[in-house]
Amino acid sequence: MVSSNFDIKVLDKASEILAFELNLLELQNQSRINIPVYLCIGQEYVASTLASILEAKNPAIFAQHRSHSYFLAFGGDKKSLLLEIMGDGEKGCARGYGGSVGIYSKKISMFGHSGIMGEQGYLGVGYSLATNRPTIIVFGDATLEEDYIGPILGFCKLRNLPVLFICEDNGLAILTPTYKRRTWSAKDLAEAYGLDFSEMDDDPYLIESRLRTYDFSQPLFLNIRVQRKNRHVGAILEGDVAWDRELLFMKQFVQIHGEKTYQIIRGKWLKLDSEPCF
16 A cells, blocks of 8 residues: 555655756756756656655665756755756855766755766765665666675675665666676676665656665665666757656556646646746
C-alpha cells in the first residue's frame, strides 16, 4: 500500500523542478546564462520520490554534477540556486564558484560536486563514517567505471554505514552506450562487494515500495533506470526516449486522485503547456 499523500508530494516536487529547469532553458535562449548547464528534465521524478520518502530522516546529500533536482526536492533555496547558475558571487548558493555543477546548501546538508567523476562517493562515505548520519550518494552509470567506486562500496559494507547509493542509469556516458564500455553490470559490482541491491525503472511507486521500510540501518544500492530528455549538457534534445516518466506518472496519478487534483498541483508551477509559472 502506498504511503498516504506520497504521490501528491512527488508530483508537487517534480512539477517545481520541471518549472525551474524550463526557466533555465528560457534564460539560456536569452543568452543570460553563459556556462554549461546540466539539466535533469525527464529524470526529475527520482529526486522527487527520494525526498518524499526520506527527507524526514534528514540525510546528508552528496550528488553528482546533475543535481538541481536534489537541491530543490530536498528543500534547497531556489533563488540562491538560480543566482548561482547566473554567476552571482554574493547570493549564489556557492557564491558563484559552483555554477550548475557545484551546488551547496547548509540548510539541507547538500555538498557540491567539483566535476571529478565519483568524488561524491568517497567524500560521502567518509562523511557517513565520521558522523554516522544517514547519507545519500548519487551518481550516473558512467561513474561506476571509476576505479575507486568498488572499494568504497566494500568499505561501506565492512563498516555497515548508513548510506543509500543511487545510480541514475540512462545507459549513456555522454553519448557512449553501456554495452560499448563494459561487460559487467551495476548488479555485478554491488553484489561483488556484498551490498543489498535493487534495480528498477524510475517509477515513483516502485521506488516507494522498495524504500518504504528502509531505515539506513545498512547500506543499500539502487540502480534506477532513467530517460533524460536533454543531452549530457545544455538544451539539445536527446531524441527519442524509451519512455516519458512525466506522462506515465500522470496516468497513474489521475487514476488514483483524479484529473482535477493533478491539474491543481501541476498548475502551482506549470501552465498547461508546461511553461514555468515563475
